[in-house]
Amino acid sequence: MSVVAADCPSRFGELTRPSHSGPAGPDVISIAQRPATLIHLTARRAQQPALAAAVWERFQLNLPQPNHFASDNVNTLIWIQPEGWLLEAPVDTGNTLCLELKSALAGIAAVVDQTHGKCVLQVSGRTREVLARCCRLDLDPRIFGAGRSAVTLVAQVSCVLLQVDATRWCFDLIVASTYAQWLLDELQEASRAFGSVRDSAALGK
Amino acid sequence: MLLIHCPYCGARAQDEFHYRGDANVERPAPHAGQKAFYDFVYARDNPRGWHVEWWHHYAGCRRWVKIERNTVTHEIRTVKGPTQDTR
16 A cells, blocks of 8 residues: 655655555555645525536536536535535645635635645545445445545544546545544555555654 | 435435434423423433434534434434424
8 A cells, every 4th residue: 555645734744655565566555645725615595506606707617416526627616515515726726715715705605714624635546445344335336426425434534535536446535634644544454454564664653 | 223314415324423302392482481491401202103303414414304213113204404394
């Protein structure tokens, strides 16, 4: 298994390391932290059409239906609750974007910066088997295809789960930053049964 | 383990929810007296059979849902949003 943490403020410190799933075998799962700006948008009462129009004008994205997300590979909008969406934007947009949205959406939606509270993990590889051990949802592409998202429990912590690529079982997990290390430990533990070797020294533990 | 069909998220396992009590309880009028308020705070029915109750989908959409559950068989007949009438 390989774990790659981003250079800038990472919850995992210096966790960049190569495969540990045996001398020649591929990684069981790969986990990479992706720095991102995360903004929670909640439509004010009866203002959802206005929010949809404003979001379309700014990002050219439709507000996704329940349990789905919409993405143009730069910005991603994720449905997380009735009348509530999470916007994932490039990390360099940061505070500027939040302030811009706050003024543009005044009276239309509540805009809350979640960048420092949540952390995005990209998980790929044998995620089907690994996630089956710590998440109760049926993640088969026939039911949970590309473009589907869910707010659910993974390893007992609340996560936003995005099916990014159904054919290769690539998921994004958005988790509270303070639970990121726990989730990483749990995913590593879950992948051990499939041949992943846990290297405590490399994890600085 | 109950499988609860959240009206917003779909079928989810019970461990994403917290039980939040009897949904039949109604707050008495402000001057209804001490007995009425004692009952409102403490007294609950313990029915055998169908029961309407609040559950909070804390690990999903974070909405409260009103569930009609059979306390004998654990069958769930209806799941509705907080403002929808269950009966």
